[in-house]
Amino acid sequence: MPCGRREVDLCTMILEDHFGPTVARVGQMCLREKLTLGGVIVAMQRVKGGEEKIPPKKVRRALSVLEQHNLLTIGLDSAYRATYETNPDAVQMMMTFPRACLTAKKLYGSAAEAICEELASKGRLSCSEAIRRVRERLELPAAELKQKFCWLAESQFLVRCPPIESKCRGTPVYAAVWEKFAMPDEIAEMPDTTEEEAAKQAACSMEEDIKPDINLLKASRKRKAPIAEVKKEETKKKADPDASVLWQINISRFRRYVRDEIVLEQVCGRMRSNDETGNSEKSAQNVEMALRALLKVAELKSPNPDSNQTPPITLMDVVRAAKEAEMTITKQDLDWAFALIVDDSRGIVRKAGDSGGGLFVLDFDKALLLAVDSHVDSLIREQIDSKAVRIRRLIRARGYLEEETIDKTVMMSAKQTRDLLYSMLEENYVCVKPIGRTNDFAPARTIGLYYVDQPQTVRTLIESTCMMLRNIIVRRLQLEKDSKHLLERQLKMVNIMNGIDASQNIDEEEKRQQKAEVEDMYMPADVRRDLEIFQKNLSLLHTSEIEIEKVLFTFRAYLKSVTTLRFQPPQ
Template sequence: MSTHENKLCRLIVREHFGPVVEKVANVLIRKGRMPVGMIARITSLTSKRVRECLFVMIQHNIAVYAETQEKTRMVTYYEVNRPELLNRAQIPKVLRSSREWYEREGESIAQTMLLHGKLTITECINDIVAHAGYDKRTSAQRIASLKKSFTRMVKEKCLIAVRPSDSLTATDRDMAEEKRETDKMTLPPTAAEMAAIRRTLGSQRDQELSKTNIVGLKRTLDSVDTDGGDKRRRLDFGELTINEEVEADVFFKINYERFIIRWRNTQIAELYEARLNPTAKTIMNTILTLAEERMINCKEDLSLDLAETLEFQQQELGINGSKPKTGECLDKYIEILEADLMQILKKDGGRTGQYVINLKAASKIMKKNLIQTVISSRFGSPYVRIMNMLLDKGKLEEKMISKFSMMPVKDVREKLTTLCTFGVLNLQEVPKSQDRTPSRTFYLWEVILTRAADALVDRLYHTMGNLRQRRFVEKAKRAVLLSKCERTDVQANDSLLNAAEKKELDTLSGILEMLEVQELRIAQVVMTLRDF
């Protein structure tokens, strides 16, 4: 991993958990997995303190462990969970999305879960109610509302159950599964047999992920009457209702992947809004919602009155200016979306009337648009023209780029060097002879979006680390004032602060707010380039 990513991970740990945990995390980030004794020697901390720090990190899902047999004893190695740690930069957006999707109760649940790492539904609700200070009657109503929101978040997989295997690394889990399979064989497996075992285990994991049942959520049938009869028929006629309840003894955590999936779907829909109109965005939002693992308000999404949102020309209107029917409008819009040059929505050739969404194409388009925006704002439109040309035509020589872009060779050479240094372009040498003489070598330029995205992400990590470090510097400059504000008498009576101190606090608040907003914007760009 890059130095900038390591620095950002370390600063996130310092801000969220303090300098002692940062010291332990920094060793694991720089040197990889280690046992407790080695961590204690490097950090000069006691083994007890190291275990406490590791416990905090495991509780918040930013550390994993693996047990290995070394001679006659079992040794436990600890490692930092980088993806989970880097996702913590999206915490403000997670809280905002939780409030938009699940209102105030969802935001309170997400905030409590992020504060404690892992909680059961009972512990989460009790903590929220205890800090809110409601009376007995209001508390009962709030508990019922919180249980409903918690159940909905579990059902929609924004909260997922914590299993013992989640504290293990993916590599260790795969190795343990492969060992169980190979132990059943009498002879050591061949390369073909190992490949077959890995394919089988991979298909089993895919089937496990695609299951509709949710761990920690139990469903029961509630009957309106006590008569017998077929349960399926009574369920269809409304005589039986399904009650969903979260199990009280199951621990849950925030599922960043579900939030990222929804944010990606929103951006895909916004692509069509920019190319067509808001109605196209509504249709794509509905299709993407139906494509998720669990249907969320499926019937409500399909009941949209699309005809009221469309604008028609006079010749398209019927008698007395009547608009076409909703079904006709929907068919027409889907045809337009399918014929769009982005080719994200297309018909499934194997099934009649079925449509599929090419998420890979959508991700490529979003990354390309974002990289073009960065190049245009930093260098100018001629650089974007060269990039688009290479994306369209593939590998080209310098003279061909100059010819197609209608720019002098000297200017083209300068721009190609700048883009290559920035990490957007790649240069490939094709020698004509074995001596690799420069005069007898083709130099081909190309754009590889994945490499360009990785290079840009590394630069953005550097910027995010600088912004986060600037926040620490600004707070350190005013450490005496901040320590005074934390006193109980000052918190009870702010008149103990003079006018200069209040002005300084306002200045600090404005600086911190500006830095946080900039970091959140960059985190959004990183998420698009890294996770989509």
């Protein structure tokens, strides 16, 4: 898949952040071109700029890591040899994993979040293996974890990996049709108690059975300890019945959820800013609940989840969805909220009829367009001037305009208008089209018409956003490397304090005294101040990554919607 240099640099930094420099170098080479295994091995032997050679064993391991995390596309070349290519979209989707885990936690609780975290860290797992790993962390019953897994599959937040039908010269051929969200018929049998709880129960029963006879004590220990070990070894050796059914995170489903959040931000944010009545908080809540109910119905009724707009939805369907979701809103409030939304949503929600209490259509393309416009206006206001925003809005609304017409309309001097236009032209915020008064296109008889090419502007901004995101990741990694000694000191201090808390031979007063001494030893005032500065800067960088990734998603979703609309067949 072709991608630009900025995108390649960003994907390389993401791979290095998650898997280390070896996998990053192999992934970068496969990002640039399709290569066979021999081609990748030979490319890793060519060193430059102080790089080290990567042996063939590590190259194979790096390719296995990329394939395990669904980042590799395997194909055949003209000589029927297996070729490897890194998927840049899948690599950039890895930055969405924290947002996806947070969404799962909001909807289904911490157990669902832990399941998504395991799948994100391992790439793909079977249902039994994912439940087993989560149980080791949270010590929850298997039935509850299986229920959470079922909910995630039913809501399409998890998707089954396509099964392999055959292999052609070492290249897997995946099935074209398979059950993407069906749970396996059987999973591994797991007791309701975890291994630690079972060990505690065994220890308690052992203490109850203790007698003064030492031989009996030894016999009981010899009798009970091997049973637990044998059971543990049997569960490890026994293959799970669903070992061949692998699951992965359905990032496209989470991205649709982020798209819905963008719609809510565009509508509800404008409602809050324009509402001058005394009941602004109540009206904003009613508008948000009405939109969420509308999005819920659209999710169920829309045949294509990536469609540009929803089919007409009746008010009665929205009322029914709000009642099923247990929203505290009446039909009269919904009717009033939709009247307000249609009047003030700038075309995001429009009324298409009066049957069923009213027919409403939600336009996702309009919401993405308004979100992109707000980002572009903010950038122009920060880089150039607020007057440049006014000029660009005029050109976008009126189309092709001459420089003199722009001067008269915005009521600014010719020099100031020319400077702002040239500044926006350099940043690709506006474009110019030369029009010749005669056929020879002589400079004296040629005029320039200014216009706005929004898709071209967004493509330029995607390149700069990728560069910005890469720089933030580099800065964060360097900050973590420079402050590694602070984290090590903090970890040692926490471990010692935990040991003091677990000690039963000293009283509470002595524990507090010892903990204060340890804290003074490992965390003096200057070290604590440096640690607080590091944590603050690290939190700021993490927040910047999340926000910029969301902006990048908005830009890419807009370009995708424009391309889909442009090549859509006529009705």
